[in-house]
Amino acid sequence: MSGPSGAGKGTICSAYLKRNPGAILSVSVTTRKPRPGEKEGVNYYYTDKKSFEKMVDENRFLEYAQVYGNYYGTPRDFVEKKIASGYDVILEIDIQGALQVKEKFPEGVFVFIIPPSMDELKRRIVKRGTESAEAIYTRFQSAYQELNYMAQYNYVVVNDTVDEAVRKLEAIVLAEKCRVARNKGLYLGQ
Amino acid sequence: MSGPSGAGKGTICSAYLKRNPGAILSVSVTTRKPRPGEKEGVNYYYTDKKSFEKMVDENRFLEYAQVYGNYYGTPRDFVEKKIASGYDVILEIDIQGALQVKEKFPEGVFVFIIPPSMDELKRRIVKRGTESAEAIYTRFQSAYQELNYMAQYNYVVVNDTVDEAVRKLEAIVLAEKCRVARNKGLYLGQ
Numbered sequence: 001m002s003g004p005s006g007a008g009k010g011t012i013c014s015a016y017l018k019r020n021p022g023a024i025l026s027v028s029v030t031t032r033k034p035r036p037g038e039k040e041g042v043n044y045y046y047t048d049k050k051s052f053e054k055m056v057d058e059n060r061f062l063e064y065a066q067v068y069g070n071y072y073g074t075p076r077d078f079v080e081k082k083i084a085s086g087y088d089v090i091l092e093i094d095i096q097g098a099l100q101v102k103e104k105f106p107e108g109v110f111v112f113i114i115p116p117s118m119d120e121l122k123r124r125i126v127k128r129g130t131e132s133a134e135a136i137y138t139r140f141q142s143a144y145q146e147l148n149y150m151a152q153y154n155y156v157v158v159n160d161t162v163d164e165a166v167r168k169l170e171a172i173v174l175a176e177k178c179r180v181a182r183n184k185g186l187y188l189g190q
Numbered sequence: 191m192s193g194p195s196g197a198g199k200g201t202i203c204s205a206y207l208k209r210n211p212g213a214i215l216s217v218s219v220t221t222r223k224p225r226p227g228e229k230e231g232v233n234y235y236y237t238d239k240k241s242f243e244k245m246v247d248e249n250r251f252l253e254y255a256q257v258y259g260n261y262y263g264t265p266r267d268f269v270e271k272k273i274a275s276g277y278d279v280i281l282e283i284d285i286q287g288a289l290q291v292k293e294k295f296p297e298g299v300f301v302f303i304i305p306p307s308m309d310e311l312k313r314r315i316v317k318r319g320t321e322s323a324e325a326i327y328t329r330f331q332s333a334y335q336e337l338n339y340m341a342q343y344n345y346v347v348v349n350d351t352v353d354e355a356v357r358k359l360e361a362i363v364l365a366e367k368c369r370v371a372r373n374k375g376l377y378l379g380q
Contacts, residue, residue, distance in 0.1 A: 111368075112370065114376070150370055150376070151370060153370050154369065154370060155365065155368040155369055155370060156368060156369075156370050156373050156376060157368055158376075167364075168364060168365075168368050170361070171360070171361040171362075171364035171365045171368075172361075172364075172365040172368060174357075174358060174361035174362075174365075175345065175358075175361045175362040175364075175365035175366070176365070178301075178345040178346060178347055178358050178361075178362060179344065179345055179346075180302065180340055180341060180343050180344060180345060180346050183346050184341075186304070186340070186346060186348075
């Protein structure tokens with residue numbers, strides 16, 4: 001699940017997880033130090049730079065990135081084990097990350113969350129209120145450009161209201177489970 | 191919407207239509223005479239053989255077939271007009287028909303309804319009770335062979351309970367409306 005900055009994917013993601021106990025959020029690996037209150041295996045898996053880079057070399061990430069000198073990555077192992085246990089694993093992820101995942105895990109379902117309009121996007125970015133006019137403009141421009149990545153996704157969900165967006169996500173997950181390509185074993189050997 | 195004989199697509203289709211006023215059943219054109227109580231434009235559009243064959247020549251059917259000397263066909267015009275008015279048009283159709291539609295209307299959504307097991311399929315065919323053992327066997331064999339067509343569909347819905355099957359169909363319809371390929375105009379020109 002990803003989308004431009006300000007689309008509200010965090011809110012939708014939390015609401016989805018609350019309503020769907022069969023879904024879990026992927027836990028990333030990071031070289032960032034734990035902050036007070038954060039827990040190993042809940043917020044992140046914490047590791048050092050050398051171990052992280054070894055995991056990169058061993059192709060053990062579905063995606064990873066370096067942000068402000070720290071690594072963050074989605075461990076393939078975690079995702080595959082949870083799926084094997086019957087969970088729907090949700091990645092709340094930026095666009096660059098999602099495109100990496102698509103490369104390495106094409107059977108994933110890629111959902112692009114967008115705000116109902118560009119006006120609304122601007123309003124949401126401004127509303128955060130912590131930034132200068134210039135920073136707001138830059139963020140808006142970047143969000144606008146990010147919309148061009150929509151074509152690389154399977155689904156687009158307009159975040160008009162959270163309830164409606166969650167209902168659409170639920171439909172997408174259920175529908176994907178009915179795809180013939182995911183049910184090839186049905187009736188096999190009967 | 192189609193599937194092997196005995197899968198219960200008729201029941202699911204009716205239940206779906208009852209719960210979803212935004213959906214309508216496609217009305218076929220036929221050369222069969224109207225039966226008592228049947229209404230033009232409700233059960234069928236009635237026409238003669240010559241007019242039907244003219245429509246075939248003009249490529250005005252998404253699919254058609256001849257059964258016991260009568261023609262039956264799905265008029266492209268009807269489907270396209272209803273879609274343009276905002277309806278979801280449902281075709282409850284046999285497999286041969288669905289494959290013809292797929293050829294002519296690839297943007298359609300093709301759902302294969304199957305019974306929960308081959309045992310259940312046999313039970314349902316037997317339950318109709320109007321047929322000889324031999325007829326039952328033939329029907330079962332044919333339904334079994336029809337399962338091979340599943341690979342040509344987009345979705346498979348196991349008809350375990352009608353409620354659950356309808357819920358899946360509803361999810362499929364809603365999810366398909368979120369497909370990026372169906373939302374290319376989003377944000378265009380903004």
